[in-house]
Amino acid sequence: MDDINYSLYLVTGRDLLPPGKDYFQSLEESLQGGVSVVQIREKKADTAEFLDIARRSKAVCDKYNVPILINDRVDVAIAINARGVHLGQTDMSIATARSLLPEGAIIGVSCNNENHVRAAIQDGVDYVGIGAVWGTQTKQLTSPVIGVRGVGKMLEILDGTEVKAVAIGGIKTTNLLRTLHGCVSTTDHALDGVAVVSDIVASKEPRVVAEKFTKILEAFRAIN
Numbered sequence: 001m002d003d004i005n006y007s008l009y010l011v012t013g014r015d016l017l018p019p020g021k022d023y024f025q026s027l028e029e030s031l032q033g034g035v036s037v038v039q040i041r042e043k044k045a046d047t048a049e050f051l052d053i054a055r056r057s058k059a060v061c062d063k064y065n066v067p068i069l070i071n072d073r074v075d076v077a078i079a080i081n082a083r084g085v086h087l088g089q090t091d092m093s094i095a096t097a098r099s100l101l102p103e104g105a106i107i108g109v110s111c112n113n114e115n116h117v118r119a120a121i122q123d124g125v126d127y128v129g130i131g132a133v134w135g136t137q138t139k140q141l142t143s144p145v146i147g148v149r150g151v152g153k154m155l156e157i158l159d160g161t162e163v164k165a166v167a168i169g170g171i172k173t174t175n176l177l178r179t180l181h182g183c184v185s186t187t188d189h190a191l192d193g194v195a196v197v198s199d200i201v202a203s204k205e206p207r208v209v210a211e212k213f214t215k216i217l218e219a220f221r222a223i224n
């Protein structure tokens with residue numbers, strides 16, 4: 001069962017750490033600030049390094065009872081007993097990933113358009129990462145920014161399904177409320193959370209930034 005709290009979904013980005021900031025320290029501080037799920041995203045590490053980072057990250061997340069998902073690499077997810085994987089459109093198929101992962105593992109997929117969302121539902125994913133909602137420096141985008149209206153349309157497709165949804169791309173404390181208010185569908189299918197890289201990871205005080213996110217998310221939930 002997908003019992004993950006997607007509310008504040010941290011995607012790691014070691015390249016973005018401020019000078020002198022230790023990756024594991026930053027991760028721990030962000031967890032103290034309320035990050036509710038972590039995706040380990042390592043685009044440059046070799047397999048041994050990825051395994052080491054993932055294993056040590058999981059030990060930190062375990063202390064806070066926060067689940068860990070692995071970007072791209074099903075083998076790494078299995079090896080470290082992660083909660084699941086996050087796959088892109090050009091990664092391993094969902095069916096193959098499902099056949100390899102233990103029962104109950106979570107599979108999420110990146111969706112940049114409505115057809116991606118329809119396919120993800122068909123494939124039986126647990127959640128979709130929808131974006132990029134705003135422009136971002138963190139990733140070289142291969143498809144246009146979709147904006148909050150684009151996210152809203154994709155949420156409509158998810159209506160009536162159990163598939164969870166997070167928005168990603170350029171989400172910051174400064175635009176969070178605008179993002180939450182804007183990413184709505186005519187069917188009232190709401191976002192389950194927001195995924196963030198740089199605003200948290202590039203901060204010298206990730207705990208403070210994560211706390212700001214958490215407070216805004218809670219305030220929005222309370223009145224919506």
Ligand code: TZP
Pocket residue numbers: 011131132135136137138139168169170171195196197198199
């Ligand atoms: N996928 C779509 S946008 C993005 C990813 C991994 C990067 C988001 O990073 P940031 O720093 O939160 O804009």
Ligand code: MG
Pocket residue numbers: 071072086087088089091
């Ligand atoms: Mg990928």
